[in-house]
Structures are given as structure tokens and as C-alpha cells.
Amino acid sequence: MKILFLASEIYPLIKTGGLADVAGALPVALRKKGHDVKLIMPAYQNILEKVAPIQKTINLGNPFNRGDLLLLETHIPESDTPIWLLQCQALFEREDGPYVDNNGIDYEDNHIRFAALSWAAATLSLHGNLIGWQADILHLNDWQTGLAAAYLKSWKVKHIPIVTTVHNLRYNGSFEMSKFADTHLSAELLDMHGMEFYGRFSALKAGLVYSDAITTVSPTYAKEILTSEYGDGLDGTLRSMQDKLHGILNGVDYNQWSPEKDTIIEENYSLNTLDKKQTNKLALLRENSLPEDLSQPIFGVVSRLTEQKGLDLLLEAMPALLNKGARLVLLGSGDKHLESAYLKLQEDYPQQVAIRVGYSEDYSHRLQAGVDALLIPSRFEPCGLTQLYALKYGTLPIVRQTGGLADTVFEGGDKPNGFVFHDADVPSLEAAMVRCYDSFTSEDASFEEKQRNAMSYDFSWDSVTDQWIELYESLTRE
Known part of the structure; x- marks a missing residue:
């Protein structure tokens, strides 16, 4: 045709x-x-x-x-x-x-x-x-x-x-x-x-x-x-x-978005060499002048900063996780009051939060490869592509169950690949983030199992x- x-x-x-x-x-x-x-x-x-x-x-x-x-x-x-x-x-x-x-x-x-x-x-x-x-x-x-x-x-x-x-x-x-x-x-x-x-x-x-x-x-x-x-x-x-x-x-175009082929990230890795993701995590921490501690999870955001994306909810939920020792790396721009609020969060937690206002395609690749979990707490989301990229990079999405997020990210079932919450409110988002944090810091293999599941899904064109x-x-x- x-x-x-x-x-x-x-x-x-x-x-x-x-x-x-x-x-x-x-x-x-x-x-x-x-x-x-x-x-x-x-x-x-x-x-x-x-x-x-x-x-x-x-x-x-x-x-x-x-x-x-x-x-x-x-x-x-x-x-x-x-x-x-x-x-x-x-x-x-x-x-x-x-x-x-x-x-x-x-x-x-x-x-x-x-x-x-x-x-x-x-x-x-x-x-x-x-x-x-x-x-x-x-x-x-x-x-x-x-x-x-x-x-x-x-x-x-x-x-x-x-x-x-x-x-x-x-x-x-x-x-x-x-x-x-x-x-x-x-x-x-x-x-x-x-x-x-x-x-x-x-x-x-x-x-x-x-x-x-x-x-x-x-x-x-x-x-x-x-x-x-x-x-x-x-x-x-x-x-x-x-x-x-x-x-x-x-x-997803896996020629552009795959940790095996990505020429922008610090070190390539695959399902069989998942441990090399840690090299990218270290590189991201260094790039943002954050302490090089691999024992704590990094939560990532690549998004327009709008209420549609639930980024106002994240502002309220994030301190509880930061107080546990987690880190936040964010790339985005949008509503000026949200930009200012996230920059203020960085001021309050300078050793744990790195905010970059604007957009950089290259940096978004390094962020996807370097963070442990990607936050997408959207009030609605027609499809969402960042969670599809994240899955391929073994970066577990934390999403609200709506639109394309509901079609691609699953916390239960035979092949769980992320963390899901239902209501667009702070307690629901915070609870999902705590589940992710607890899974990451536990001594069992549940977090890595989810990572391997995530990387094995095929959302190619x-x-x-x-x-x-x-x-x-x-x-x-x-």
C-alpha cells in the first residue's frame, strides 16, 4: 500500500x-x-x-x-x-x-x-x-x-x-x-x-x-x-x-532504545549481563555529583512537569523515600511552579536529588540506564513511551493503572515487571514506591526477577x- x-x-x-x-x-x-x-x-x-x-x-x-x-x-x-x-x-x-x-x-x-x-x-x-x-x-x-x-x-x-x-x-x-x-x-x-x-x-x-x-x-x-x-x-x-x-x-524502536546497542550509555548490557547496569548507575551518580552508593535505589523521572503526569503527587510522596535513603534524578520541564518546587527539593536534599530542567535526548538515555525505577504517576496516559524504554533497560516502572500504562506494566500475574497503583493520590503513589524500595533493599531476588521479566517483554514496532x-x-x- x-x-x-x-x-x-x-x-x-x-x-x-x-x-x-x-x-x-x-x-x-x-x-x-x-x-x-x-x-x-x-x-x-x-x-x-x-x-x-x-x-x-x-x-x-x-x-x-x-x-x-x-x-x-x-x-x-x-x-x-x-x-x-x-x-x-x-x-x-x-x-x-x-x-x-x-x-x-x-x-x-x-x-x-x-x-x-x-x-x-x-x-x-x-x-x-x-x-x-x-x-x-x-x-x-x-x-x-x-x-x-x-x-x-x-x-x-x-x-x-x-x-x-x-x-x-x-x-x-x-x-x-x-x-x-x-x-x-x-x-x-x-x-x-x-x-x-x-x-x-x-x-x-x-x-x-x-x-x-x-x-x-x-x-x-x-x-x-x-x-x-x-x-x-x-x-x-x-x-x-x-x-x-x-x-x-x-x-518502541529498539535500535534507538536498547541497552545492548545504545552508544550513549556508559556500558552496554543485556538480560545476560544485567550486573553491568551497575556501571551505568555509578556513572549517573558521578555525573550528578551524588554519593556513589549502590546500596540505595535511584528513582528516575523523564517527563513534562505537569499535573497530568502526576508530578505534583510525587513532590509530596518523595520526602518519605528520601528519608529512607533513596535518591531522585529528574529530567523535565513544564509548569513553572513545579520546576521551582523540584529545584527546591534539590536544595533540601543536595546529596540525594539531582534536577535537570529542560530536555536532553542523550541524558534521557543515560538516566534510563542508570536509575533503578522510573516514576510515571500519571492521572491519565494515552500510551506512554518512557515506561516501554525503561522495561528494556531493566528499569522498573512505577505507574498508575491508566491508559497504556495499564496495558504494559504489571505488578502481579505470571510475569510482573513493575509496580502499579490505582488511585491518583499521594498515599497510593507512596505505597507503591515503598513496595519498590523494600523489594530493592531486601535480600531476596524479587527485584532482579522483575528486572529480568521487564527486559524480556517485546514492545517492538x-x-x-x-x-x-x-x-x-x-x-x-x-
Whole structure:
């Protein structure tokens, strides 16, 4: 099949979250199975430095009065995956991030920026002659691409099947109605059964309503978003479309995330050489100028610092573990009050806590290899990728039983691989952390047994790609 895959971020070109990891890995996995996948993404500032030389340029005109939209044909060097970059200096070349400025404020023209991206993809999916390649499937990801489905609906022409993947329903891309005219979409789409959303218009809702299939990034999250607790105002819409909703778990690229192959960590190790993980633990302690004591566990965090991720709960639960002798190493950024609170925790426990505000891909690898347990106390979690990375590194996840965390981390059963709690409150999280601490410091082999279980699970893209192929084929048969 020929699959046109549209995303607003793709690793290794740009990354703000798990979407980039998925968009960078799933197309590669599909291509390995023989399918012809091409990507589309904006040409953000400095992106051209990270791709192969441009092979072809196509001018799509100036439909949004912000300058010509240029499609640049190239490929991602690491994977040789073909990609079309949508270039428009006024829309995409910003000094700050892809969606927000350095103060965390959404760009005022995001509705136009991602309307342009969506319009370009919709145009290519209809007119393959422009690039000499006609897609069989259009695969959209999150709100930034949802308007592509709206354009195809608005143009009232027969088009290829559309799949919309929801990576996080909380971000629905809703805008004031006064901005709708800027999209050049038909006002016929603005009703409660279309893209109207509580007096605004939602790009994600457009992707949901006008697609042929909706997927979420885990089976449990697909069920959770049908409820008012997790549905973020879209649960009613989703319940009316349950027949086209599918939960397919994200995979992991083990070429990027495996302690056997990782070129960034201090020493490679595997299931059979698990003792070498201690070398990485020592290296992490040294890097953070913490006492080199291997007898106490290190708890790790790699996360956006938000209440969604339960990082406010961890602030309250952590002192009890620190007072037992545990350590905390954290990498993340987000809410300013949480950043400040964690830096204050570091001040209070300078020999046990190391906080790094920001994000570093390399450091996240060293952290995963060096800590004993990874904390993910999320209030909701569509899939979660850090726990999948942690499992491969023999780093035991401590998770709340929600979304993809519930699908991948188990404290009981035949093959326990972590620690699980149910309620989003401090006592439940603290109790799970104490269970982990006690297991680590006990003289039995329960902690190492869990580590070996964790490393033996297979969450590779190869293990889930067939589900995607089956879904695509079912749509092209209809």
C-alpha cells in the first residue's frame, strides 16, 4: 500500500513528545514490511540541515496569503524514509518551539499554520500527479493535522480513506469562531455533528468526525476516552463513532532504545549481563555529583512537569523515600511552579536529588540506564513511551493503572515487571514506591526477577505493525 503519513513533528528532525517518536518509527516499520510510506511535516527552522539534499521543489501557491507553500522532497538520512517538507517562512520558521513561544504561549496564528499543513496533505492525497505518487491511505496524527479531513469533506469529492490517530485527546486544537474564515473551509462543517466544539471549532474533532477510522495509542485509552472523566468534552462524539475506534499500542524502536546497542550509555548490557547496569548507575551518580552508593535505589523521572503526569503527587510522596535513603534524578520541564518546587527539593536534599530542567535526548538515555525505577504517576496516559524504554533497560516502572500504562506494566500475574497503583493520590503513589524500595533493599531476588521479566517483554514496532496493516487493508477493501 501507499500511505501518506502526516505529522507535525518527527524524530530525529524535531521532538516535543511521544508523537515524534511514533512518527519517526511506525513509517520505518511499515516500510520494512514492504509498504510505500511518505511523510509530510513542516519545514521548521533549521530542519533542512537535518535531512538529505532537496531533490525536488513543488510550488503549491499562496492559498493562505502568507507566502507560497513549497513542498521540498528529501529523505531522513538515518532511516532513508522519504519526506515532503512544507516550507513557508512566515508560517513555520520561528526561533522558538513548533507550537508555542519561549513563554509557553500558543502562537496566535496556529490555526493558519496547521491549516496550511493540512491543506497541503489533503491536496496531495487527491492529486498524486503533483508528486508522481498516489496514496491509498491518508494517516493523520493529532489536532495539528485534523483539518486535512475537513478539507477533503468540504471539497465534496471522492477521496482515499483517512485514519486519525489520537496521541492525546486533551490537546484538541480548538479556536475561536472568529478565526474560522482564515481556514477557507465551508461553514457547512460548523455544527454539533461536525467540527463545532462548545462555541469554538476544533481541528481534532474534524479529524475524528471526518475520518474512516480513529485509533488511539493503547487499547485501554480507547475505552477510557468514551467516558466523561477522560473524554475531555469529546466522549459523546466518540461514543457515537465507537464502530470506527481502535486501540493499537505504540511500539518502541529498539535500535534507538536498547541497552545492548545504545552508544550513549556508559556500558552496554543485556538480560545476560544485567550486573553491568551497575556501571551505568555509578556513572549517573558521578555525573550528578551524588554519593556513589549502590546500596540505595535511584528513582528516575523523564517527563513534562505537569499535573497530568502526576508530578505534583510525587513532590509530596518523595520526602518519605528520601528519608529512607533513596535518591531522585529528574529530567523535565513544564509548569513553572513545579520546576521551582523540584529545584527546591534539590536544595533540601543536595546529596540525594539531582534536577535537570529542560530536555536532553542523550541524558534521557543515560538516566534510563542508570536509575533503578522510573516514576510515571500519571492521572491519565494515552500510551506512554518512557515506561516501554525503561522495561528494556531493566528499569522498573512505577505507574498508575491508566491508559497504556495499564496495558504494559504489571505488578502481579505470571510475569510482573513493575509496580502499579490505582488511585491518583499521594498515599497510593507512596505505597507503591515503598513496595519498590523494600523489594530493592531486601535480600531476596524479587527485584532482579522483575528486572529480568521487564527486559524480556517485546514492545517492538515489529510486534504491532501487522495490526496497522490489517486496519489499512480493511479500509481499502471497503
